[in-house]
Each structure stands twice: as structure tokens, then as C-alpha cells.
Amino acid sequence: MVLLNKCLIAILVFFSSPLIFAQDTSAVSDEMFRINNTWMMVATFLVFIMHLGFAGLESGFTRAKNAVNILFKNVSILCIGILAYALVGFNLMYPGDQFAGSFFGFAGFGIGAGSAGLTSAYNEGYTYYTDFLFQAMFAATAATIISGAVAERIKMGSFMLFATLYVALAYPIVGMWKWGGGWLQELGFHDFAGSTIVHGVGGWGALVAAWMLGPRLGKFIDGKPRPIAGHSLPLAFIGAFLLWLGWFGFNGGSVLSADPGAVSLVLVTTNLAAAAGALGALVVSYLASKTYDLGMVLNGVLGGLVAITAGADVIGPTGSVIVGLAGGALVVLSMLAIDRMGIDDPVGAVSVHLVCGVWGTLAVGIFGKADPAVLGYSLSFTNQLIGVAACGVFCAIVSFVFLTAVKMIAGLRVDQEEELHGLDAAEHGIEAYSGLPFSAPN
Template structure:
């Protein structure tokens, strides 16, 4: 193996590990956003999810995405039976890198299932999602499929990874219906605060770190140090997203809501993921700032529409994924398009409407495909054995019903302030429904 190829291989493997580490961030973010009685379940679900994705993307998903076939899906390479190409990164390393993306998309989808779904649903839907849902759109854009031939620009997955996950989450939360106590008799939403804002913040920071593997790793090499440029645009967008979300939520509530700020970072990262290799730094800031503020406004609007999306998966990943995909049609710079060899310049650089049209088409067909297939899978599962846990299980908590974890015995002695320790524990945990 030549030195340049060795460097490329090591870089892609390191990037894969960074993206896989994002699973830890998702576990913390989602568990912190939930009630304490569900937190262990949500964290363990992340472990089961990654294991499921690893096996089924190895057996089927990678072949459907990248195997030789037609413009709609790959039809060869099952169980990774693809030959190594001389002078190219080994297929085992490429599989780990692409697996990390598929697993993130699946983790996003789980946001719509939170605190309501049976554990078996995660296994079965995860297996089918990483075998026949995610890989098909991946093939259209990354595997040489028909959208790729049209010049679709999605450098690291605003459409392939995030839009797909966000749409699947939306379908799940619509089928599962709102959590108990989320809406009052008048139909107005009630605040169901997560039990641990520290987990939310640390989880978001871990995901931000892992995103450098996500975007910069998608260069698939170290030539010319271009991965550094991609890392720059990624970081600038995330920073802008944090501040714009902070300002947006403060303007609405006069409070610096922690989950909203964290989601602002993630929404900005989602949006820049398609555009990170195609836009200049100033445009990355604009893209991130718009996504951060948009994540706050759309989350409130969706909640008022009666849709209970516990961690804002659709607003943060679905809608920000749409904005990020469309943004290249506006902001793609000619010299970066020429360097990457993908698509055409954006509208603001005199490139006309063509690229924006291709990006809009990508959004439309991906959203429709994922919505229809996800709905069909979940509907069949619901008819066979039901998606949702019982009312009693939801009230007592999934930690107890699914995992046999009994509530910790808490001493009854009074605190220094004169309030019973049990009451303090319940208050801190945010256990009220």
C-alpha cells in the first residue's frame, strides 16, 4: 500500500470512529431529554440500534447502496462480497465509514419513537430501515443512481442521512400518537421537560465533535488538505446555529432554553452537511444561522399542530435537512463545484435555477419514498403486534417494564432545607407527566 493510500485509509477509518462515537452523544442527548423513568431504556436502545445497523448494513444495506446494479438500487455485493480495488481504500474501511452514517440516520429516526415504543420495534424497524429504506436513497445520490447522474449535491448527507431519519421519525410519532399528558383537554401542549440538561449539553457537544468525521471524512482522502476546509465550514455553521437559536428562543420566552440551544447546533450541522464542500465560509455562517433559528420556530409550530416529537427530530433533522439540501442550489461557489466535480454553481453565483431544481427534486423524492415505505413497515408491525406500550407501562416507565429496573429506594430523611429527599429527587428528575 502506497503512503498516500495508507494516509487516506487511516483518515477514513479515523473519521468512521468519530462518527460512530456520535452514538454516545445521541444516547446522552435523548436520555437527558426524556423522563428519568425512561432514560436507561433510551440509552440501551442506542446500543441495540447500532448492533442492528452493523449486521444488516453489512448483509444487505451496503450492497443496495454501493453495489453494481441499476440507477435505482444495487443488486450485488451482499455480505460485503465486493473485491478490493487496487489503489483504492479497502472495502472493509469504506463499510465502517458508511455504516456510521446509516447508524446515525437510524438514531435520528428513533427520536419519533421515544418514550412510547416497544423495544422489539427498534430491532425490527432498524433491520428493515438499514436494509431497504436508507440504502435506496443512498444509491440514488451516492451510489451512482439517477439523482447522482443529474448532479445532486449532498456532500455528507443532509438528504441521505438527516432528511431520511427526520421523515421516518415524523411517520413514527404520527402513528404512535402523543405521550400521555402531552396535551391538555383544550388541546394545548404542555411542557414535558427532560430530566438532565447536562446530558443534553454534553451529548450535543459530542455530536458536534463527531461531525468533523461526518463532513470532513467525506472527502475520503487527505489530498490537498481539503478536509480542513470542510471542517472549517462545518464549525462556522454550528457556531452560528448555537447563537441564532439562543437569540430566537430568548425572543420567544425570555429564557435561554438549553434543549433549544443544543438543537440549534445540531440543526446547523445538519444544514451544512450537504453544502460543506460547495460553499464559502460566509455562506456557511448564513446557512447555520438560518437553520438554528428555524429549529426553534418550527419545533414550536409542530408541537402546536398536535405532533409530539420528543426531541425535535423532524424540525432539527428533517426540516434543517431540507434547508441544507436546497442551500447548495443558492450558495454553491463555482470554484468549489469545479474542485469537487459535482453539480453546478448556485443561483447567487449566476448558475441559474438548474441546480436548485435538482436539489428540490432530491428533497421531494427522498421524502416521499421514506415516508411511504416507513409508514408501510410500521403499519404492518402495528397490525401484527402493536407499536406502542400500554398506558400502565408508559406511566411506570420503560426502564421497569422493558428492562426490569426497579426505582431506587430513597431514604426518607429530610433535606437541609426541610423538604423530603424523595420530593427533591422527584423534582430534579422531572418525573411529573
């Protein structure tokens, strides 16, 4: 009976927690330290799996003759991201208290902590090294977003060079502005898990890169967009569901503790927004094409997830449905608009990550509710708009500068013959599927 009473009390506490939870990380018990650290490692594993999801989604939405190229880019990005973030990115993003409120700070090259890394850089609830691993997965995600937008026509070496620069420098500087205690944190800008800091950063890089590269051969005929079907919707489907699964770690881990109330709220709002995003995309795409478009629905799920990521901790269940529904609708409308602008984005990365990232960040100022005494600032639409604009201007300029430099050094785009026959043949000398002739464009 005593055990039953304890279980009932635990359940009541679990489901009756307020929308925002205060966390005292300065006095974490040994038991909670271990629980927090374990949850953060599990969340890290989930975010790691998202890179497999990106690989499946991108390769499924593109043609078979470029499948190996897509997979190679995705494994390269993960490896580059981890190493670049370890070398400079982590200490650019979290430079220390002496840079509080600033635009830039740097704590030195490399990572390292005394005594097995049992003190986190900014959160005493788990270890320094777990902190680094979790953040490194986010860093690699920002560059992975760009991969899909430039698929099927960028040079591998050029892409890897650009991705290295972007992960090592651009992403952590923007991240420092908010999560490293910089000027956006002081302003009161709120981005819980990265609608702008991760997805917007990647989305701006994707937009600039797709524009600079130009469309794939055959994408536009007499100025009108022509659909280029991907080779495997089942593969894209698996990729999308792996991303959905990984988002539980992406957003749930961003609570930065195993607080049961806070984590459960975030997981619920995340899941509701994903489901609503699918519905929003379904309705709008059906009205536009009178077909049940699986690709649009999958991107609608992702659009809902991206949109709720900024406010998963301060937007309630009802608000998360509205945010996700609008995100899914925006994915479809944006993809149609981007096509009409003459920009070729094979997987819809700009629509999913940039457009929905902007919407979700601004939605915090509309639907977000939090106690300023707990959060440390009041939620404001104006502050959200300032943050979105500042990150957008910075990332667009930096992307253009980096890509221009890479173009001058090595060029950006493969030649016409290589593109026609596929990058698997041109750059890897191998086929993804047995029996696919390199000599026949598909």
C-alpha cells in the same frame, strides 16, 4: 533553513486551496493510500462516538423513568445497523457501475473482498473494509434519529423491527440514488455528507413514526401543548458536544481522502455553521420565551451542523455562517409549529434533522459554488429541490408501510400503565438511577 522553507510552502498550499478539490484516486501512491486509510479510520471512530452523543442527548431530554430504554435503543440501533448494512445495505447502496443512473441495484448479500480487502468498492484511495465501516456508521445514524422522536411510548421489539427494515432497505436505496451512482447523481443533485441522504431519511421516518404513535400521555391538555421536561440537561449537554465532535468525522471523512485543503475547508464550514446555529436558536428562542433556553441552543448547534452537511464542500465560510444561523432559527420555529400540529417529538429530532436537512440541501443551490468540470455537474436549486422531494416522498411512504406492517404484527405503543410508570420498569425491569421508585410516575 531548508526545513523551514518546506514548512512554509506546505502551510501556503494548505490554506490556499480552492473551494472544490479534484482527486485522482486511480493513481494513489502507497504513502497516500496509507494516509488516506488512516484518516478514514479516524473519521469512522469519530462517527462511532456520535452514537454515544445521541444516547446522551436523547436520555437527557427525556424523563428518568425511561433512561434505560433510551440507552437500550441506542445500543441496539448501532448493532442492528452494522449487521443489517453488512448483510444487504452496503451492496444495495453501492451495487456497481452496471446500475449507474438507475433507481435500484443489488450486488448480492454480505460483504467481502479479496486479498485483505485492499480495493475499495468505489474509491481506490483506501481499503474496501474501511469503506464499509465508515458507511455503516452513517447507516446506523439514520435509524438513531428516529429513536428520539418516538421516545417514551414505543414498544422496544417493534422499534427494533422497524429500525432493521429501515436501515437494511430504505436508507441504502436512497443512498444509492446519489452516492452509489444512481439517478440523483446523474441528475446533478449534490449532498456532500447527507443533509438529505442521512438526516432527511431519518427525519422523515421520525415524523411519520411520531405521527402514527401519537403524543405521550399528558403532552397535550385541552389541545394545547404542555412542556415535559427532560431529567438531565447536563447529560444532554455532553451528548450535544459529543455529536459536535463526531461531526468533524462525519463531514471531514466525507471528503473520502486526507486531502489537506479539502478536509480543512470542510472542518471550518462545519464548525462555523454549528456556532451560528447556536446563535440563531438563542435569538429566536429568547424572542419567543424571554429566557435563555439551553435545550434550544443545543438543538440549534445540531441544526446548524445538519444544515451545512449537504454543502460543507461547496459553501464558503461566509455562506456557512448564514446557513447555520438560519438552521438554528428554523429549529426553534419548527419545534413550536410541530407542537401546535399536535405531534409529539420529545427531543426535536424532526426539527433538527428533517427541517434543517431540507434547508441545508436547498441552500446548496443558493450559496454553493464549484467548478462543474471538477464536480462533474453544475449546482442547481431545481435539482436540489427534486432530490429533496423524491427522497421525502419515498421515505414517508416506506416508513408508513413498514410501521403499519409492524403495528399489525406486534403493535407499536406500550399500554397506558406501562407508559405512566416508565418503560424502564415495564420492559427492562431495572432503573437507571438508584432509589427511583417504579410505582411513582414522574
